[in-house]
Every structure is written in structure tokens, then in C-alpha cells.
Amino acid sequence: MGGDHGPSVVVPAALNYLSDDPQVDLILVGREEAIREHLPAGDLPDRLSIQHASEEVGMDELPSRALRGKKDSSMRVAINLVSEGVADACVSAGNTGALMATARFVLKTLPHVDRPAIMSVLHSESGRTWVLDLGANVDCSADHLFQFAVMGTELVTAVESVDNPSVGLLNIGQEEIKGSDQIKQAHRLLAASPLNYIGYVEGDDIYTGDVDIVVCDGFVGNVALKSSEGVAKMIRHFMKAEFTRNPLTRLAGLVALPVLRSLRRRIDPRRYNGAPLVGLRGVVVKSHGGTDAVGFANAIAIAKKEIQADLASRITARVEQLLDPDSDPGAAEQVSL
Amino acid sequence: MGGDHGPSVVVPAALNYLSDDPQVDLILVGREEAIREHLPAGDLPDRLSIQHASEEVGMDELPSRALRGKKDSSMRVAINLVSEGVADACVSAGNTGALMATARFVLKTLPHVDRPAIMSVLHSESGRTWVLDLGANVDCSADHLFQFAVMGTELVTAVESVDNPSVGLLNIGQEEIKGSDQIKQAHRLLAASPLNYIGYVEGDDIYTGDVDIVVCDGFVGNVALKSSEGVAKMIRHFMKAEFTRNPLTRLAGLVALPVLRSLRRRIDPRRYNGAPLVGLRGVVVKSHGGTDAVGFANAIAIAKKEIQADLASRITARVEQLLDPDSDPGAAEQVSL
Numbered sequence: 001m002g003g004d005h006g007p008s009v010v011v012p013a014a015l016n017y018l019s020d021d022p023q024v025d026l027i028l029v030g031r032e033e034a035i036r037e038h039l040p041a042g043d044l045p046d047r048l049s050i051q052h053a054s055e056e057v058g059m060d061e062l063p064s065r066a067l068r069g070k071k072d073s074s075m076r077v078a079i080n081l082v083s084e085g086v087a088d089a090c091v092s093a094g095n096t097g098a099l100m101a102t103a104r105f106v107l108k109t110l111p112h113v114d115r116p117a118i119m120s121v122l123h124s125e126s127g128r129t130w131v132l133d134l135g136a137n138v139d140c141s142a143d144h145l146f147q148f149a150v151m152g153t154e155l156v157t158a159v160e161s162v163d164n165p166s167v168g169l170l171n172i173g174q175e176e177i178k179g180s181d182q183i184k185q186a187h188r189l190l191a192a193s194p195l196n197y198i199g200y201v202e203g204d205d206i207y208t209g210d211v212d213i214v215v216c217d218g219f220v221g222n223v224a225l226k227s228s229e230g231v232a233k234m235i236r237h238f239m240k241a242e243f244t245r246n247p248l249t250r251l252a253g254l255v256a257l258p259v260l261r262s263l264r265r266r267i268d269p270r271r272y273n274g275a276p277l278v279g280l281r282g283v284v285v286k287s288h289g290g291t292d293a294v295g296f297a298n299a300i301a302i303a304k305k306e307i308q309a310d311l312a313s314r315i316t317a318r319v320e321q322l323l324d325p326d327s328d329p330g331a332a333e334q335v336s337l
Numbered sequence: 338m339g340g341d342h343g344p345s346v347v348v349p350a351a352l353n354y355l356s357d358d359p360q361v362d363l364i365l366v367g368r369e370e371a372i373r374e375h376l377p378a379g380d381l382p383d384r385l386s387i388q389h390a391s392e393e394v395g396m397d398e399l400p401s402r403a404l405r406g407k408k409d410s411s412m413r414v415a416i417n418l419v420s421e422g423v424a425d426a427c428v429s430a431g432n433t434g435a436l437m438a439t440a441r442f443v444l445k446t447l448p449h450v451d452r453p454a455i456m457s458v459l460h461s462e463s464g465r466t467w468v469l470d471l472g473a474n475v476d477c478s479a480d481h482l483f484q485f486a487v488m489g490t491e492l493v494t495a496v497e498s499v500d501n502p503s504v505g506l507l508n509i510g511q512e513e514i515k516g517s518d519q520i521k522q523a524h525r526l527l528a529a530s531p532l533n534y535i536g537y538v539e540g541d542d543i544y545t546g547d548v549d550i551v552v553c554d555g556f557v558g559n560v561a562l563k564s565s566e567g568v569a570k571m572i573r574h575f576m577k578a579e580f581t582r583n584p585l586t587r588l589a590g591l592v593a594l595p596v597l598r599s600l601r602r603r604i605d606p607r608r609y610n611g612a613p614l615v616g617l618r619g620v621v622v623k624s625h626g627g628t629d630a631v632g633f634a635n636a637i638a639i640a641k642k643e644i645q646a647d648l649a650s651r652i653t654a655r656v657e658q659l660l661d662p663d664s665d666p667g668a669a670e671q672v673s674l
Binding site: 204 | 545567568580589
């Protein structure tokens, strides 16, 4: 049980979640004594169980070291439970790199999927935008980007019940120096596919809400995400500095407080916490390391929707249909996205 | 004379600038009659002249088409003036891709510099951060990234009179999948150089102000910049929506107005308008297409500092010293950055 706060956040979050959702059973994986500290004394609540794991993966630990050296980490044990069919999904607030490496090693990728990706949802002016990959794959071929688009489409269809979500390929504006060869080739693959591909989008399009899914390689996606977080943090910093500059501005801040609170709710990162690792033979959702019970519940809810939609089968079927050269070419006609 | 507003912004901006800075002569390049419309009737003001150019490059025009087809565009004529030694610098609010292509074709790159780059300065919590490249080069080798670091160091030293500005290489956080081979190799080159290299930085580090110069390829830099703009715009959008929601929130907005105005001033993009094209045999500064007189004056001021510091010679000397295998290796010791 990882994340920045460990059981002190995850255990209360699980209890909260159980009381809100009668359909789900939760297994808490980690050091049993540490987990019990945050549970009410006596018998375990209904639909809650504990799976002891003696080790933990540190937030800064190298993924390969975690994978090789910590066979009894809470992360490894939780993913094993998915692999064994005991659990339907693993939700973790732990080390992202280690989670992806372990999930990939234990669960394996889906047929016809070369690389799993990390997908996340960001606020936009008119709602939200899903972006993948956010850091699992540094260099991506056109085929990888195409597969991300397929997986993203299936995930958004499943999790949001949106038919035919739109897909944009992240690029830069200058006409002639537009993108690398991989991006141009991915553009051709997407344009020829039955996906709802709307063409190239730029960094700022993530936040307008005019596209449902933005596809990019993990390096670019990670930089876009981190830069965005940096700007938002800087604006918050300046806002605080301005409103606390002197007694008069403090007073203005007091008057504006309810409005500033609504603003904060609008861009509350917890609302969209939960980054699915897509392309694996099993459901794994990464929760933000520093989230609280509200955010964690959101991550569990995403995992539940993936399970209910049987996302893995959907992705397999769709990728097979679109990528497998041996599949019936006529079949593509019969499927509506 | 390009940009979103053409002479209606650039001419008043030039007049303003001249009255503030007695050291600079300005040549307005564009359609003479269009320029004259925005000038006071009668003789031209002191230190102002007009160079007629019959064509204009459109903001969405393909760079190659502008370069081949518009030999008498204001952009081309302005850069020719620099090439002929008539002007010391060209400041343009026009099409970035065409400006770079034309400047590269007419002025050529500096010795030992493979590719010029676009550099810009962004707000940060504690001041500002310079970033390059912002879109001129999609795929960059380790050598290119290294040259960007050298050019960026010389520019910041010249324009800001900062000794030994710090340089960070943009990367993503996950340890083992960190960066591409080019980035790892650039990291080694930078670490072994006499530059003030502080190592890898992430997207959010651009906005903390802990580093003076962030180096990345043009694709990543452009996405980081555009994503950041997108987030800032979204926050402004939400802020406006919240403060205009009902009479009560409008009242709160009125009370908070002075504070919100100071906030806006803090993140005013005009303060940092002016993106130098570095690595060319001549000074070229790109002004934002939509800026006003204040922003345009800033771009001229950056050009002036580049001229005064003789940036091209500084970059040539520094790149030669650091990259040329034939140069005296002992010389590196004598130079303090």
C-alpha cells in the first residue's frame, strides 16, 4: 500500500468507498498491522478483506529493482491477485514506473498490443480531455500511436458511455516542420481508420475540450502534463501572494472567498483522479500519490467501470479487427464506433 | 509588416519606442501607404525611416512558399537590410515558420552551429525562465541540444547580464525510461562541459524559476508552451465564469478587481514578449503576432541588447571553443562562464 500517505489515506478511502458502493468488495493489500491501525477495532467490515504483503515499493525506487527484488511488495501481491483471478482490478497510489513494469511483467500485454500506455483525464473548459501516453513509452512508432488511439477510444467509450469519442494527434503548429515521420505516418493510419479521428491538435487544444482523446508519445505527454501542472501551481502561488499582500487585499480575498472556492472546485484534480494503465490483460488504475479519500474513490470508480465494460476484451477485439492483417477485412464495415 | 494587427500596432509601437529610447533608429518595412496612414502627417519623425516592400507573408502561409514566392515581402526585405548591414536587427510579428526559414536562407547560420533555434522567456514563480527550442527543430540530436545550451547561455548572459546562468535539460521523471538516447547523450555532453549545467529538469520546473535556461527539442518545447498557454487560458475562463455567475459573485469580483488586476499584471505575457532566433548571422527577434505596443517595445529592447552584446560573435566564439576539435583544449580553462 503505497502513495505519499500509505494506509492513513488508502484505508479510510476504502471504508468510505464501501459505504457508498454496495456492489464492490475491496481487498486491502499491505502490511496487515499497518492496515489494522487505521481500521475500527474488532471484525473487519463487510466486503473488506486484508491480504498481507511484507514489503513496499518506495516512491523513488527503480522499477527494475522493485520488480526483481520485491516479490512480496504490496504492489506485486495486488497485481498477482488480479493475475490469479482473485481480484478484478488493482488500484494503486504507488510508484508509477514500478506499477507499469510489474503489471506488464505479471499480467502481460493484450494480444496485438505492443505497449501498454498510461492514460489520464484532464480538465478542459467544457469538461474533460483524456490523454495518452503519459510517460510509459518514450519513443513511439506510428503503430504504437495508432494502438494508443484504439485503446483510448475503447476506454472512453467504456468508462464514459460516450459513443464514438473524438481522437486528436498531438502535433505542433508550424506547417512544414509539422511532426516527426512517426507522427505523419500515424496521422495517415488514423485518417484511414474507422476511428473518429479529427486530425492534428496542439497543446492548448487539450484544455478547450474540443477533443475527447489526445494521443501522443509518453515523453511529450508527460512534459505537457507536468508543464500544465507547473503553470497552474504558479498561478495559484501568485493568486495567494496577491490576496495576502496587505490588509486591504486580504479583505478582498475574504469577500471573494466563496468564488475562489468554486474556482478551486472547478479545477480540483481529485475530480479526475485515476489513470488507467491500458493494454494489459487485467485492470490496473494508478491513483495520484498525494490524493485523498475523494480522489481515491474516483480511481476505484474508474476501475469498476473498466471491469463492467470488460475493457480488455473490447480492446482486444477492436485492435485485432483494425490491426490484424489476417482478420476479415469486411468485418470492419459492420462495426460502428 | 505582419502580425495579427500589422501597421496599426507596429507603427504606434515604433513611435512610442523612439520617444522612450534616444539611442535607436527604426526602419519601418512594409507598404509605404499603409504605414503612412498610421503616422502623423508631414515629415517623418527623427530617427524613423520607411523601406517600402510590396508584399506580405500571410500568418498561415507555408514558409517554403513565402521564401520562394515573395521576394519583396516586408519580412524578406527587413532581413535583407540586416544581411546588407543597413539594419542591425530585424523585429517581426509575422509568421514564425516563414521568419525562421527566410532568416536562415538569407543570413545563414553561425559557424559550428547546425541549427538555429527559437528561444523565449516564460514567467516563473520567482521571475522568468528561458526555454529553447520552441518549434524550429522537431528532431534534435545530442549535439543540437548541446548547441542550444551554449547559445542559450550566451543569450541570457548578454540580454540579462547574468553571469553563469543555469541550464537544465528537459526530461521526464520516471527513472529508467528517462529520455531518449539523444537526451541521455546530451546529458553527458552537458555534464562534461564548463556550462552551468544543473541536470535534468521536468515540465513543472519551467515555472518554479529554479533554472535559468531549459533546453529541449522544438517539438517538446512547443507542446510545453502551448499546453501551458492552454491551462492559463482555461483558468482565466473559469475565473471569469465564477466571478460573473450572479450579482453576488459580480460584487465580489468588483471588490477583488484591483487584486485580480495585479495578478494579471504578474502573468502579463507582454512583459516577456520577444523570442530571439538564435544561431543566425544577424539579430532576428520574433514578436508575438497578437501583441500591442508595450509587447512590441519589449521585443525591440531584446534586439537592442543582442546587438550591444554582439551576441553572434559571442556564440561563435563559445561554440567554436566548446565544439571545435581543433581548438586549443587549454583555452577552455581560461574562460569563465
